[in-house]
Amino acid sequence: MQPRRQRTIARPAEFHGFGFLTGADVTLRFLPAEENHGIAFQRIDLPGTPPIPATLEYVVPRQRRTAISNGVASVELIEHVMAALAGLQIDNCLVQLNAPEAPGADGSSLDFVKTLLEADFTEQSALRDVLVIGDAYSVRGDDDRSEISAGPVFRRTLVVSYELDYGPRSPIKPQLLTFEFSPETFVTGLAYARTFILETEITALKSQGYGSRVTPADLLIFGTDGVIGNQLRAADECVRHKILDCIGDFALLGCDVHGHFRAYRSGHNLNHAICRMVSVARSPLHLLKTPA
Ligand SMILES: [Zn+2]
Incomplete structure (x- = not known):
């Protein structure tokens, strides 16, 4: 490509x-x-x-x-x-x-x-510069319950596989999705996916003075029985949002990236960490520079 x-x-x-x-x-x-x-x-x-x-x-x-x-x-x-x-x-x-x-x-x-x-x-x-991931990289969260890796992909594109699993008692059901990036697939498959939070978490944030204007109509708030005062736009909206977050965080590389990222419960900090790893490791061979 x-x-x-x-x-x-x-x-x-x-x-x-x-x-x-x-x-x-x-x-x-x-x-x-x-x-x-x-x-x-x-x-x-x-x-x-x-x-x-x-x-x-x-x-x-x-x-x-x-x-x-x-x-x-x-x-x-x-x-x-x-x-x-x-x-x-x-x-x-x-x-x-x-x-x-x-x-x-x-x-x-x-x-x-x-x-x-x-x-x-x-x-x-x-x-546009392109960082082509040629090696394998991996980083785990401090709690050992989250991970993200990056490796080569045969097709010259960005692929993100995300597995979300918060355990059997979570109102958010396990979800797994592999997404191949293009502007078209982003607009139709990711852009609409909203952020989500547990009711207990938003209650804690409000007690600290944050999120005072946020209502269940503004995002997805999950209580013990599911979404409160709102409806999912897709059954797997949560995992789609997590991939949307990845696309936003990977953009901090300042170039396109071609590779396959595999994430398990990864959040922003791990997303930044894997970007730092692939960024530090990039060499002129891996970066298709803009011709002079
Ligand atoms: Zn988000």
Whole structure:
């Protein structure tokens, strides 16, 4: 497969919402960017602070989400925005926002995808770098109950297999899905899949002052008998969301990646860890560079 050309959006586009964690109203503005710019987030509520590149080097440790910081500004919960950009293969974009957290929207990437599709795309001259995974890598979670590995794939593409199993007493049933990435399969198969949380977890978060505006209509909240006050969009929506998270987190590599990732209960921190492994290991032989 030949490297593809980089893309940006044809015109600015906006989305309004509120942050699931902080509850802050936020306007997210997507702006076109020149080739080789990559994705960067800029806090316009902190005037004068530079954009934060959305790459592994700027990721800061967080629980159950992806956040980036350049030391003077940070942005929380970028993963569903990143997934929308990566899913549509928009490589160069400046994302401005006026709050510390990206909008939660409906808990999926769907609203960001719709906003970006309305902005349309422009193909640029430079080719997109591709990291081709040639070796095998693996990383386990500290609790030894989660794992993600990466290895070569014969077809020059990105494949993610995800197994979700929270045990026999969990209201979230075991799910396994193998997903072969393309913009088309992303839009039809992943973009709509919403984030999920247990009722006990959201209760604990609210007692700590987080998630005050979140209701069962905003995302999937699982009680002991299943989803509360909402309906699944697909029987395997949860595993689809976990793969959506992977697509957003893998985009922190700043290039396309061709390989087969196999994840078992992996979350954002493990996703970042496997990306760091394949990133450090990449050599000129593995990276199809843009011709001069
Ligand atoms: Zn997510």
